[in-house]
Amino acid sequence: xxxxxxxxxxxxxxxxxxxxxxxxxxxxxxxxxxxxxxxxxxxxxxxxxxxxxxxxxxxxxxxxxxxxxxxxxxxxxxxxxxxxxxxxxxxxxxxxxxxxxxxxxxxxxxxxxxxxxxxxxxxxxxxxxxxxxxxxxxxxxxxxxxxxxxxxxxxxxxxxxxxxxxxxxxxxxxxxxxxxxxxxxxxxxxxxxxxxxxxxxxxxxxxxxxxxxxxxxxxxxxxxxxxxxxxxxxxxxxx
Amino acid sequence: xxxxxxxxxxxxxxxxxxxxxxxxxxxxxxxxxxxxxxxxxxxxxxxxxxxxxxxxxxxxxxxxxxxxxxxxxxxxxxxxxxxxxxxxxxxxxxxxxxxxxxxxxxxxxxxxxxxxxxxxxxxxxxxxxxxxxxxxxxxxxxxxxxxxxxxxxxxxxxxxxxxxxxxxxxxxxxxxxxxxxxxxxxxxxxxxxxxxxxxxxxxxxxxxxxxxxxxxxxxxxxxxxxxxxxxxxxxxxxxxxxxxxxxxxxxxxxxxxxxxxxxxxxxxxxxxxxxxxxxxxxxxxxxxxxxxxxxxxxxxx
Ligand SMILES: Nc1ncnc2c1ncn2[C@@H]1O[C@H](COP(=O)(O)OP(=O)(O)O)[C@@H](O)[C@H]1O
Ligand SMILES: [Mg+2]
Numbered sequence: 001x002x003x004x005x006x007x008x009x010x011x012x013x014x015x016x017x018x019x020x021x022x023x024x025x026x027x028x029x030x031x032x033x034x035x036x037x038x039x040x041x042x043x044x045x046x047x048x049x050x051x052x053x054x055x056x057x058x059x060x061x062x063x064x065x066x067x068x069x070x071x072x073x074x075x076x077x078x079x080x081x082x083x084x085x086x087x088x089x090x091x092x093x094x095x096x097x098x099x100x101x102x103x104x105x106x107x108x109x110x111x112x113x114x115x116x117x118x119x120x121x122x123x124x125x126x127x128x129x130x131x132x133x134x135x136x137x138x139x140x141x142x143x144x145x146x147x148x149x150x151x152x153x154x155x156x157x158x159x160x161x162x163x164x165x166x167x168x169x170x171x172x173x174x175x176x177x178x179x180x181x182x183x184x185x186x187x188x189x190x191x192x193x194x195x196x197x198x199x200x201x202x203x204x205x206x207x208x209x210x211x212x213x214x215x216x217x218x219x220x221x222x223x224x225x226x227x228x229x230x231x232x233x234x235x236x237x238x239x
Numbered sequence: 240x241x242x243x244x245x246x247x248x249x250x251x252x253x254x255x256x257x258x259x260x261x262x263x264x265x266x267x268x269x270x271x272x273x274x275x276x277x278x279x280x281x282x283x284x285x286x287x288x289x290x291x292x293x294x295x296x297x298x299x300x301x302x303x304x305x306x307x308x309x310x311x312x313x314x315x316x317x318x319x320x321x322x323x324x325x326x327x328x329x330x331x332x333x334x335x336x337x338x339x340x341x342x343x344x345x346x347x348x349x350x351x352x353x354x355x356x357x358x359x360x361x362x363x364x365x366x367x368x369x370x371x372x373x374x375x376x377x378x379x380x381x382x383x384x385x386x387x388x389x390x391x392x393x394x395x396x397x398x399x400x401x402x403x404x405x406x407x408x409x410x411x412x413x414x415x416x417x418x419x420x421x422x423x424x425x426x427x428x429x430x431x432x433x434x435x436x437x438x439x440x441x442x443x444x445x446x447x448x449x450x451x452x453x454x455x456x457x458x459x460x461x462x463x464x465x466x467x468x469x470x471x472x473x474x475x476x477x478x479x480x481x482x483x484x485x486x487x488x489x490x491x492x493x494x495x496x497x498x499x500x501x502x503x504x505x506x507x508x509x510x511x512x513x514x515x516x517x518x519x520x521x522x523x524x525x526x527x528x529x530x531x532x533x534x535x536x537x538x539x540x
Binding site for chain 1: 413415417418423424
């Protein structure tokens with residue numbers, strides 16, 4: 001579904017991604033793990049078209065989307081749940097969901113989808129007139145997921161959806177990830193919570209200092225080893 | 240001083256304040272999507288008004304045509320300002336945009352004096368009827384038109400923001416530009432449209448002001464920037480309702496200041512208020528809570 005070849009993305013002169021290649025298979029949950037500053041968020045934004053890669057190609061369902069605008073990438077069926085959620089704080093829950101459907105023209109279907117989101121996330125229904133900025137962290141995360149789903153994506157990118165949330169809510173988020181995947185949505189997930197990530201993932205990658213340093217199925221690497229490398233990186237372990 | 244004087248001042252202030260309110264609505268829309276001050280906002284309006292008055296002087300264009308020329312002129316000059324001062328720089332380079340818009344201010348003043356070398360130029364008056372008498376109070380008909388136009392435009396802008404898809408996009412860009420891009424909103428296009436719309440609204444304000452004065456100098460540019468800026472700050476950055484309240488309040492304060500303290504003091508009120516606001520009350524009338532919340536959210540992430 002998503003095929004990334006040799007992506008280089010830089011902030012000024014500093015290359016945050018130094019030639020990253022990876023893939024997210026259709027219908028699967030693929031996880032990307034790695035310490036802070038490894039370049040995971042940079043990769044997510046590069047895929048979504050928010051950052052422009054210097055080199056490399058990104059293919060979505062066979063079509064080259066490298067360097068395209070975020071709007072056309074959304075229209076091709078990719079949605080991102082960004083790091084730190086980035087809900088629209090001064091807009092109501094309902095308006096956040098409408099904004100998620102911005103690329104769509106079928107307003108009757110959009111209204112029906114909003115109802116589906118309320119069925120899936122009852123807390124959002126209770127608070128649908130409330131400003132998103134007044135929601136709790138967990139509710140904002142649910143809203144960010146629902147907003148992304150409003151574009152009816154074939155593939156959903158999620159950047160650390162469990163960041164800063166209480167354990168019960170983290171469980172809930174991962175349950176939703178599993179459900180969405182069962183409904184046929186391909187998932188590409190960045191996580192710090194290695195234990196939960198390895199439980200849901202079909203395939204995972206480790207990323208350190210702008211490079212992919214491991215690719216395999218959960219179980220191919222002992223969990224302590226993954227944790228060690230995902231939080232601290234290989235370099236610090238040996239050095 | 241009598242109750243009638245107080246009422247008359249308040250009424251006069253309200254009418255003049257309507258023009259400030261319009262200026263502030265345009266200013267606040269631009270500030271909202273760009274998060275940067277557009278110092279060339281007033282000069283953009285001046286350029287539109289000058290094009291209108293040039294059409295009036297040289298072609299004898301009727302008032303309605305002049306209005307159209309002013310609006311289209313201001314919108315096009317606004318587009319020019321956006322292209323040169325805002326589009327090339329990101330939000331990170333606020334100083335670059337401010338300095339560039341200052342440079343365009345100078346350029347537009349220069350162009351205006353080439354177009355119409357006279358300092359003072361005639362402008363077609365709006366309604367040259369006798370003032371209406373309401374009991375002991377006097378009310379100019381053209382001021383009433385100004386107030387009505389302000390309320391109409393404010394209503395239209397509020398409807399646009401609250402009820403339309405473009406409005407949703409504008410608010411999303413104001414609220415969280417990165418997320419707006421992520422959900423597939425064409426952020427640059429929305430910024431450009433907002434900029435042009437705000438400049439056109441400024442053009443309407445400029446037309447009404449020049450028409451009620453019956454004349455115009457290039458000072459209207461500087462004047463529009465300061466009055467619009469103070470009214471916007473008074474109402475709170477980035478709020479249309481606040482901009483209107485701020486404009487009306489500024490008009491009323493000025494009218495009373497003029498009455499009690501003399502005409503020299505009138506314009507100092509705006510400058511004094513700007514200083515007090517910046518120093519003690521940066522949130523303004525309605526922006527405070529909103530701004531705090533945005534910042535709180537920003538800090539949390
Ligand atoms: N806006 C930015 N400007 C400059 N450098 C950045 C910016 N965002 C991230 N970086 C740098 O890029 C590297 C990768 O960051 P990021 O992609 O956020 O990593 P991760 O999501 O894995 O924690 C880090 O070294 C970080 O400091
Ligand atoms: Mg990150």
